[in-house]
Amino acid sequence: MEIVEKLQNPNNGDEIKLNPTSNSKPKVVVIMGATGSGKSKLAIDLASHFPIEIINADSMQVYQGLDVLTNKVTPQEQKEVPHHLLGTISPCVEFTAKDFRDSTISMINEVWSRNRLPVIVGGTNYYIQALVSPFLLDDSVEEAEINCLSDSQEDEQPDLEVELMSEDYDCAYNRLKDIDPVAANRIHPNNGRKINQYLNLYARFGVIPSKLLQEKTVENWGQVDNSRYDFCFLCVNASLTTLDPFVDRRVDHMVDAGLLKEVLDIYTMNADYTKGLRQAIGVREFEPFLRCYIMEHQKPCSESHGQTLNDQILKQNIQHIVDSPDDNEWKALLTEAIQQVKLNTRRLVRRQVSTTPFYGR
Incomplete structure (x- = not known):
């Protein structure tokens, strides 16, 4: 007996056949592309035409914290579209491609049980490959x-x-x-x-x-053949001449929006930058600045709410350096760190472009 699952397009009432037969594989949309290419916006725009739920596939956005630094979609930007694996993982653990694969398979089944279309969005290609390919199954x-x-x-x-x-x-x-x-x-x-x-x-x-x-x-690594899902890939492409200045502007915006306050919240001297959220671009780059500034300026705290007050003062002083037009050794050290964040983000964009199989096709 043929089973036909139909979902209604909320705009015009047309029927969208997502899973026409019982033998067909469930349909899953994957939106790929480099940092800054507009993947998240495209996914949210699709939600105005189709009944979808979004599953995040960015290896740093899965973690709790650093919302500005990792450029998480804000609740306002989400426009009430359900988002999964967005800021849900402890920042201290290592969330591997296998962990992503296992979590996402379960979420896809849940989304389908609600008669909605799962849309995977992210620039972490090895996460997506773990789901797409039978290799890690x-x-x-x-x-x-x-x-x-x-x-x-x-x-x-x-x-x-x-x-x-x-x-x-x-x-x-x-x-x-x-x-x-x-x-x-x-x-x-x-x-x-x-x-x-x-x-x-x-x-x-x-x-x-x-x-x-x-x-x-x-x-078979990264190949779609024999996958358990019927994938539709949407690759958002943009030239490096467009992405590079966009990345630089976005880093500047993040700094203005409180990036350094976030980094200071998780800062620990001699931290391990190879695990969890501290792998994110924009954390390790500020280590020289924060280490020097804190060692020189942090004073012993009083027993009563001293640490909280001291943290607040540090954040205020650091933000003052960001906002100040004056040139001094702290401003120079901070500017160098910001430039390194921009450089490493541009390098990330190039890695994403070179490892995304659909670019140039």
């Missing part, structure tokens, strides 16, 4: 990777470890991408710990990590 692959990485750490080469840890994350990531683009495409560019592990695997065994860990399975 075999949990034994993940277990093999964990075991292999664990075994390899028993005799890691100390000299190589020091060398990699002193490298800029971007340089180390590009080095891994040159050696093994498949492995590089699976991890966040700021995940220095995993980058380090993969490079050490290559140094130890002389075999690229993806081949060592997955062998033949890797051939």
Whole structure:
């Protein structure tokens, strides 16, 4: 017996057939594109024409906190469109591609149970690939990777470890991408710990990590074939000459909107910037400025509400540096950090463009 699921278009009442037969795969829309290309706006615009729910696929926006820095869609901008995996994960945990895959499969089923269309939105390509491809649907692959990485750490080469840890994350990531683009495409560019592990695997065994860990399975990585869903991909494209100045303006807007106050809220000296929310571009870049400023200006606090007051004063003083037209050593250090955020964001845009399979097609 043929099962036809029909959803009404709220604008004109036309029927939209999303799942025409019981044998058909559920339909899922995926909106991809580089940072600043307008993915979120497109998704929300679609909601005025179709009954949809949005599932966030940005690896930093899934975390609680840093709403300005990670450019989360505000409640006003959401226009009452349901959003999932947006600011729901603890900032201290590592939310992997496998975690995203497992959570999203469950959410897709829930959205479909409400006779609505799931729309995946985000620029984290390895999250989307984990959902799209059958590659990560075999949990034994993940277990093999964990075991292999664990075994390899028993005799890691100390000299190589020091060398990699002193490298800029971007340089180390590009080095891994040159050696093994498949492995590089699976991890966040700021995940220095995993980058380090993969490079050490290559140094130890002389075999690229993806081949060592997955062998033949890797051939299907990122391919839509045999997926459990019927995907419709919408790729939002824009030229780098358009995106670069937009990114710079957006960073300036974030600074004006309180980016530094957010970073100060989670700032800890000698923090681990390879896990959780601290991987986000715009956190590590302010480390030199915040470290120097806090060490010089933070005074012992009184026992009564002293720490809260001290934090407030620090935020006010730092915001004064942001707003002040005066040039001084603090302004110069802050300006350097802001320029580094812009540079690293532009680099991210280029990585997203180079690893999004639909660009240029």
